[in-house]
Amino acid sequence: MLLLSIAIAALAIALISLALIVALKNNQAAELNAMSQQLKDTSEQTHILRSEVSELRTGLLSIGKRVLEVEQQNQDLIQQQAAQKYDDPDAKIYSRAVKMVELGADLDEVIRECELPRAEAELLFSLHKQKDA
Structure with a gap:
């Protein structure tokens, strides 16, 4: 059992x-x-x-x-x-005028050499003076 x-x-x-x-x-x-x-x-x-x-x-x-x-x-x-900047004859004149102002040319010389109106030449001179200031 x-x-x-x-x-x-x-x-x-x-x-x-x-x-x-x-x-x-x-x-x-x-x-x-x-x-x-x-x-x-x-x-x-x-x-x-x-x-x-x-x-x-x-x-x-x-x-x-x-x-x-x-x-x-x-x-x-x-x-x-x-290319357009250099092709434009007016731009060349203004570039030359600015360069002359930077190099110290007087107002009458810029007017005579670049054939610019007196007002435009004076404007370039005033702008150049502001840039130098």
Whole structure:
């Protein structure tokens, strides 16, 4: 009878152990499913982020090209403006008159050499004096 009691106790312990093992296995399976779902969600999110980064990169390249075009247009305009400055005969006269004033020529000399009206020559002199002050 003692043997039967021991066998029943051993069987009960085995059944309890088996139940614990099944419960642990189910718990691990649930955790594995949760981790698998989390990995799937993270993978989808990574894919979306990569697409967005690619779109941003494309947009930045487009903006960069546009900026380069605008800079080139700006340089072209600066060159055209500089060329017009030197092509204009009146601008040459005024540039020469300003240079003469800076070098210390007197009013009559500037009027005579640059063929400027007295009022314009006086204006150049007054502007030059303001710049020096």
